[in-house]
Amino acid sequence: MDIVEILLKILFAILVVVVIMTIAAYSVLAERKVASWIQGRVGPNRTALPGLSAIPVLGRFLVRMGMWQPLADGVKFLFKEDPLPGHVKKWYYCLAPVVALVPSLSTVAVLPFGAYWVNGVEYPLVLANVDIGILFILAISSLTVYGIVMAGWAANSKYPYFGSIRSSAQMISYELAMGMSVIPVFMWANGPATGFGDLTLFGVVAAQKDLWLGIWMPLPAFVFLVSLFAETNRLPFDMPESETELVGGFHTEYGSFKFGLFFVGEYAAMAIGSAVFVVLFLGGWNFLPTFGFLPDWVANPWATWGWFGSVVSVLFFIGKTLTFIFLFIWVRWTLPRFRYDQVMNLGWKYLVPLAVASIIIYAIVIALWDTAVTVDHIKPETFGPAPQ
Amino acid sequence: MEIADYLPVLIQVLLAAALAGAILMASHVFGQRARGNYIKDKAYECGLPMEGNPHPRFGVKFYVVAMLFILFDIEAVFLIPWALIYREFIASHIPILWPVMFFIGILVLGLAYEMKKKGLEWER
Secondary structure, X not given: OOHHHHHHHHHHHHHHHHHHHHHHHHHHHHHHHHHHHHOOOOOOOOOOOOOHHHOOOOHHHHOHHHOOHHHHHHHHHHHOOOOOOOXXXXXXXXXXXXXHHHHHHHHXXXXXXXXXXXOOEEEEOOOOOOOOHHHHHHHHHOXXXXXXXXXXXXXXXXXXXXXXXXHHHHHHXXXXXXXXXXXXXXXXXXXXXXXXXXXXXXXXXXXXXXXXXXXXXXXXXXXXXXXXXXXXXXXHHOHHHOHHHHOOHHHOOOOHHHHHXXXXXXXXXXXXXXXXXXXXXXOOOOOOOOOOOOOHHHOOXXXXXXXXXXHHHHHHHHHHHHHHHHHHHHHHOOOOOOOHHHHHHHHHHHHHHHHHHHHHHHHHHHHHHHHHXXXXXXXXXXXXXXXX | OOHHHXXXXXXXXHHHHHHHHHHHHHHHHHOOOOOXXXXXXXXXXXXXXXXXXXXXXXXXXXXXXXXXXXXXXXXXXXXXXXXXXXXXXXXXXXXXXXXXXXXXXXXXXXXXXXXHOOOOOOOO
């Protein structure tokens, strides 16, 4: 691998991080706007750069909707006092926000977010097309809990401590249901049509040309979605910072951009979680499922448009992801918080058994389907390693 | 799959860490300066003086949950290689459904036993 290639990869990585951070920043704004609309308020609506409204035609639109609020928030975080209270464990206190942010930004490295086509063959647009895809994402995203535990422990105070203990128990419980709910997906995706034996997310998307898995596997999709809410500490499950009982939870003692990093990390995790859900259950960048009888171009009508088609596929993928971010926000401002024992009951007594049941059901259904339909129609020589 | 394919992952991790570090440094450099005082250097407990041990004892339930998590997560990981070759085995007429049902059955038995022993009850 020569130096130019590495530089290109670095540029690509920077681009992806910029996009993720922008989405995270603007989902904070979206959160505030949606909250205010749900509650019949106006929300942030007048933050603007000075002089923007003087631009003749465009200016009126550039100052609408509190469009510059994320910038203002960032500047405020930057110029506030950066407190380092005397009672905290200083090194871990400073390290914790970094540890909380890095996993959520790292998982995006294996996430395919679009495709390009060369001579009709589809290739993924992804930073690293590693064959352990979903395992990498599950493993790395669960490292976020270290940031939270470290923050709660380093803050050297009761409430952050309880918040972090609760959070770690909650996150590992739901990780179990999450890890089990993706097994039917990969059972199906490693089929005769798409090649065997890897965990790439690109293979999952390729397996969804005919039917999005959310349609024919609603149960695992539901379990995965609920676990995603719990893993990203979104509201029905935001035990770590239940502010009515724990002040602010694990980030009580944090201020300035140290708090901001937790905040950005949470929103980045939410954005990437939505993207993973879209890849696993909603066909990634595929336009519509073909259901087996629609013409093939329905799955990717932009496959023949050259580079513009890739751009459209990425935009379509981001659009699907944004829909899910909206769902996250909507749920947050609709449901009240669970009590802690309810959270643990839901995780262990309902979601884990549901996930196991879905593994059993889909194992039997796929076995019946394959023996009845698929096996007799494929030639033995088509089996082999996955096409690269 | 070579080790070089994982280079972008390394780049991404380093980039994320550098970004977080740079933001923290910038916040430290540009942030307002203020003198610390006695109250600021104490843990925040809604304005009251801090009381008791900052790391109090917590329920043993959390240990139980962590232990159960390790057991069940390892079993879930054992299912992943099975899921990858499942349809291939079916296509080659190798029996795979019932052996794995035996494995999952043991897993379910464990879960049922754990519930019967009230290992998952939080209100006790």
